[in-house]
Amino acid sequence: MTIESIENTWHWLTTTRYTRILEARVASLEIENRALRNSIYARAGMPPVDYTNPDGLAPAPKLPQPIRRVVSWAQMKQKLEQEAARHAQSGRGAAAERSGNHA
Numbered sequence: 001m002t003i004e005s006i007e008n009t010w011h012w013l014t015t016t017r018y019t020r021i022l023e024a025r026v027a028s029l030e031i032e033n034r035a036l037r038n039s040i041y042a043r044a045g046m047p048p049v050d051y052t053n054p055d056g057l058a059p060a061p062k063l064p065q066p067i068r069r070v071v072s073w074a075q076m077k078q079k080l081e082q083e084a085a086r087h088a089q090s091g092r093g094a095a096a097e098r099s100g101n102h103a
Helices: 003-014 017-043 073-099
Strands: none
16 A cells, blocks of 8 residues: 555545545535736736645746736727728828929
8 A cells, every 4th residue: 555545545534424525526616716916917917826836835936927918809900990090191101292292
């Protein structure tokens, strides 16, 4: 038998069924919490955080990542329209200067 299987057997023998149910529920809530937190981080443009560490210590601090701003489709459309209008204005201005007509 491995040490892990002995620990699992001892844990099973020394805890009640209710305690095991609660521990399983806590583990599932931790997973859900981690997923929700990483979802919020992703929305803010931050990379997901890995909370697993084999030696149980806090993860080493990472270098700051550039913040990637999430842009909606409406914002993208507005930006493209503004760029197109700017391009059209600069095109008309250049054509007017070449022809000698100034508005």
